[in-house]
Amino acid sequence: MMRMILVGPPGAGKGTQAARLVERYGFVHLSTGDMLRAATKAGTELGKRAHEFMKDGKLVPDELVIAMTIERIGQDDCKAGFMLDGFPRTLPQAEALDAALDAAGTKLDAVVLIEVPDYKIVGRITGRRSDPVTGKIYHLEFDPPPPGVADRVVLRADDNEEACKQRLKKYHSETAPVIPYYGAKGILRRVDGDTTPDGVARGIAAILGA
Ligand code: ADP
């Protein structure tokens, strides 16, 4: 088991690949977006505060996301390893994660960057649908939901064109700096995300060496 991170722009395919990695390697999958949406749905104080930022495609403030994530990776099921998806999204988040792992006497093994060009992103996101029953992610064009599921899939509130453009802007200004940060540590691995989901999965498997 290992400690790894999936990074990439919104819509790069992090969630899609995470689901495959869980199946193949048994990773504990931690999606900060999923955690924040669950908190919003549950109506917790954190959820209410986070929603105000998420609905417009803004980043949730570091102090909230860092506390939530560090608390989560400290739980027993993460002791042997975990796969973070959507965290870190800022340099302070990356530094806080390193400090927490350092204090626990561990460190990250790999950071996998899924690269997709900007012009493909809006189409990926506005076509995204999820099954509220299974949580599975589909795409109206690239991975259409099967009959029986198609009539119940939902569009995420922030998957409109406006919020999506805002998220992409934030990715470049706030998240991109974590790429050279991990590059300097020698743990950054790039994979071409502009191919089929199977192709991306093969790229990641090659990186993880299995
Ligand atoms: P996507 O699937 O488009 O990559 P996510 O589900 O990861 O989006 O995140 C959705 C929203 O949740 C983000 O736009 C942001 O508002 C918030 N969020 C998730 N993770 C973080 C984080 N690490 N830092 C700040 N905000 C976050």
Ligand code: ADP
């Ligand atoms: P992220 O978690 O990075 O925001 P998702 O895994 O949710 O990205 O994927 C965004 C959308 O693009 C989803 O609708 C998904 O079905 C679709 N998708 C994922 N990977 C690919 C791919 N390699 N080619 C085409 N569409 C994809």
